[in-house]
Amino acid sequence: MTFLDMLGAAERQNQSLLCVGLDPDPAKFPAGLKGDASKIYDFCAAIVEATADAVIAFKPQIAYFAAHRAEDQLEKLMRHMKAVAPQVPVILDAKRGDIGSTAEQYAIEAFERYGADAVTLSPFMGWDSVQPYLKYEGKGAFLLCRTSNPGGDDLQNQRLASVDGQPRVYEHIAKLAQGPWNLNGQLGLVVGATYPAEIERVRELAPTLPLLIPGVGAQGGDAVATIRAGHRAQDGATTGPVIVNSSRAVLYASGGADFAAAARAEALRTREVLNAAKA
Numbered sequence: 001m002t003f004l005d006m007l008g009a010a011e012r013q014n015q016s017l018l019c020v021g022l023d024p025d026p027a028k029f030p031a032g033l034k035g036d037a038s039k040i041y042d043f044c045a046a047i048v049e050a051t052a053d054a055v056i057a058f059k060p061q062i063a064y065f066a067a068h069r070a071e072d073q074l075e076k077l078m079r080h081m082k083a084v085a086p087q088v089p090v091i092l093d094a095k096r097g098d099i100g101s102t103a104e105q106y107a108i109e110a111f112e113r114y115g116a117d118a119v120t121l122s123p124f125m126g127w128d129s130v131q132p133y134l135k136y137e138g139k140g141a142f143l144l145c146r147t148s149n150p151g152g153d154d155l156q157n158q159r160l161a162s163v164d165g166q167p168r169v170y171e172h173i174a175k176l177a178q179g180p181w182n183l184n185g186q187l188g189l190v191v192g193a194t195y196p197a198e199i200e201r202v203r204e205l206a207p208t209l210p211l212l213i214p215g216v217g218a219q220g221g222d223a224v225a226t227i228r229a230g231h232r233a234q235d236g237a238t239t240g241p242v243i244v245n246s247s248r249a250v251l252y253a254s255g256g257a258d259f260a261a262a263a264r265a266e267a268l269r270t271r272e273v274l275n276a277a278k279a
């Protein structure tokens, strides 16, 4: 089953466009786990179990594990997600981007070491930095296109004078991903929920690609505007899915012993908002 097949199946089974982001920060853990980096796996496993039937995907962010020397806990968590939620694809948020020979090692890390179904990549270094990931048949790769942070403007919103029609950088990335770069048919784009007008533009340029959209919840992105801009009624293979990520708002919905139940309640609430906004 390809990453896109998995996404479609999870969306149908869980009736969800919500991706729960796994950004474990021990300083924010509930009492009993607080400050203890050895509990990263336990915390994330509880969130996964509480939300597995409510999501289209999970997105662990690798920095939150590496910063605490917790890569072994991430490996264990990846195995756990496959055991308790085999229907839910896992997107490893690593934002890798390097020359081809190094990218090959990062691809091994994402797909062989961690067993991710998809990975996030920076396209800044160009085609040869993306190509190694596409050799993995059926695996997904999301290119940063129009990111949710204010600094995304600095490069992504600049115009490319050298290309006909002077598109902005993010528009050029969207065209490349929809067209010549999409060799394995599993490319997608990252577009921030904090910029709905740009989501709409990217959807126009990349009608069939999956869009990974972070920025609702803690970053204040508008969930309804996000869906209106990026979601199109299903039209066979011609319409790309949207995957709306929320991390901190779900993970830290409660600082108490009820943290997993509170995370589930927040995930269900967000799922409803997203579903209600569909055309």
Ligand SMILES: O=c1ccn([C@@H]2O[C@H](COP(=O)(O)O)[C@@H](O)[C@H]2O)c(=O)[nH]1
Pocket (backbone or CB within 6 Å): 021, 023, 061, 093, 146, 147, 148, 149, 190, 191, 192, 214, 215, 216, 217, 218, 219, 245, 246, 247, 248, 249
């Ligand atoms: O443009 C981007 C790309 C990636 N992210 C990542 O998504 C989550 C967002 O977390 P919240 O707590 O829901 O704000 C985080 O892992 C980022 O690294 C993004 O925010 N924007």
